[in-house]
Amino acid sequence: MVSRPKNADLNLNATVPVGLPAVVRATPNANRHMRAAIYCRRSREEHQIESLGVQTEGAGLFIKSKGWRLNLKFIEGEDGSDTSRAEFKKRPKLIAMLNAAVDRAFDVLVVRDETRLGGDMIRTTMLLQEIIDAGCRIFYYSTSEEVILNDATSRFLVAARNFSSELEREKVASRTHENLISKARRGLVTGGRCYGYANVPIMSGNIRVGVNYSIDPNQAEVIREIFRKYADGDGLRTIVHDLNARGIPSPRAGKRGTGTWSPSAMCDMLKNERYLGKVIWNRENEGVYRGGTKLREDRPEAEWVTVDRPELRIIDDELWQSVQSRFGAKKKMGRRTSTGPVPRYLLSGFSRCAVCGGPMQVINGKQGKDTIKVYSCAYHRERGTCEVTTRRPVEAVDDVVIEWIDKKLLNEQVVVASLDEIRRRLKHRAEQPSDVPELEKRATKLKAEVRRLGEALLSTDQPLATVTAMLAERESQLRDVLARIAVHQAAPMALDLETRRLEKEARARMADLRGMLQRNRQEGRKVLEKLLTGPLLFTPIQTPQGPRFQISGEANVGNMLGISIEGVPNEIRTRVTALKGPCPGPG
Secondary structure, eight states: OOOOOTTOOOOBOSSOOTTSTTEEEBOSOOOTTOEEEEEEEOOTTTOOTTHHHHHHHHHHHHHHHHTOEEEEEEEETTTSOOOOTTOOSSOHHHHHHHHHHHTTOOSEEEESSHHHHOSOHHHHHHHHHHHHHTTOEEEETTTTEEEOOSSHHHHHHHHHHHHHHHHHHHHHHHHHHHHHHHHHHTTOOOSSOOTTEEEEEEEETTEEEEEEEEEOHHHHHHHHHHHHHHHTTOOHHHHHHHHHHHTOOOOOOGGGOOSSOOHHHHHHHTTOGGGGTEEEEOSEEEEEEETTEEEEEEOOGGGOEEEEOGGGOOSOHHHHHHHHHHHHHHHHTTOOSSSOOOOOSTTTTTEEETTTOOBEEEEEEEETTEEEEEEEEHIIIIISOOOOOOOEEHHHHHHHHHHHIIIIISSHHHHHHHHHHHHHHHHHHHHSOOOHHHHHHHHHHHHHHHHHHHHHHHTOSSOOHHHHHHHHHHHHHHHHHHHHHHHHTOOHHHHHHHHHHHHHHHHHHHHHHHHHHHHOHHHHHHHHHHHBSSOEEEEEEEETTEEEEEEEOBBOOGGGSOOOOTTSOOTTOSOSSOOOOBOOOBO
16 A cells, blocks of 8 residues: 655544544544545435535635645536446546546545545445555545554445445445336336427426326427338438428437437437337336446346326327338348447547537448448438548558557657556655555454454365355465565566566567557557547548548547556546547547
């Protein structure tokens, strides 16, 4: 564990009170030259616009009372969105805060409590440990407590507090699901809007007790028009172009929406049984979190809640069957009925049109008499809302991007700069005050426990599963402690050898990445997923050779080195070094 830096010299109580899980209270004699950072997050359970303002004000007052200097603010949800405490990957401000902690951009992090950082017992504890290991301190302003993780007891108490937070999150999710089932069984709105209907509040005095569906006459007529045209043989793109050209308002899609119709959304509408007067809920489980992020899983049909509401019917049975028959014919012909094919090309999913922001897609084009694959703006082709008509061969564009990666990123200068950063962190780690005496005491205690547990196993004829498990756990802890002692006692020469080993690994990995991009485009996509920090933007330009795309973007090689050392970000982080650069080039 990285010890606390020398400049963080708060006078702390010598003991941890039983009632304060893994935290201690700071005394008024705090160092008044500390750089402080604030992290705030609006919870989905709160639904309060003022929540972020309350947190920011509370943290600011706490920092002011200590005489610290507010250096950075990381406010999750400034755009009005809320984030579940179980989400760790899709939280840009959390990632930015972790990067800043590793870069030592602040000395103290102030949050309201542990629920602001996360509601997953294991991941939140690891997150706290990682920030502290980077040399930063963490305070909960609601209780004026500092998080301490310097021994097994303190870590257990932090884990226990995070366990309580995770348990409460599960209880909230269970109560919410139960409430939604009750509404769904009555055919009421369970969240969101459906095109063709208006949401009408159900009031009991001044209290809203539910929301009901009501047919919107104007939108219902658009629905009927779409069904009739598709049944008559018009394609999805033809219908979409017509609606967009006429300026017909599209379905609301929140922050994801562009204000225009799309073939994929229309495809879903043509399969929506609500237009037959049938309300179906619980098809998907949207509350599943794995790997630190939210996933969707299909539920068995037996768990669906289906309610017939004939007064909500917009489409008659004959028109519905005609549309579904056409979908069935396409399926038999092997044609996809959606516009979301599985990515097969290097830049699919990573590139956007710089003019309209739509995705670039691969379609068939002509080169003389030959049919080739080309990159084209999807919104121009699918929606008719973009004027970019430029198309360029897939191979030519891919070669430009690969050449840029090879020359600008996978080169000697980048490797050397990355290794210099690693060497700096190794040196910083070596200069930290040693906690070897504490670790040696821990090792002695673990050795004694291992010896006693071994004697317990020998004193019985039958192996005890519990004792065996405890023995394995103690041995694992002992190995970890001994390894940390060895690291702390390493000589400068050992650190130099470690750096050389890391350099060898980095160079080998870079060489392998270069070859992978050339020989296997599917594996190359995995490389780009880690390498790019944002989408590649395709800007149409005119050149002496004709219309071309100017491709620009940013990439970062930090997490491509595959190096794991104490103090280097784990999988939660997206950046290790500050090596960024534009990706220019006509293709």
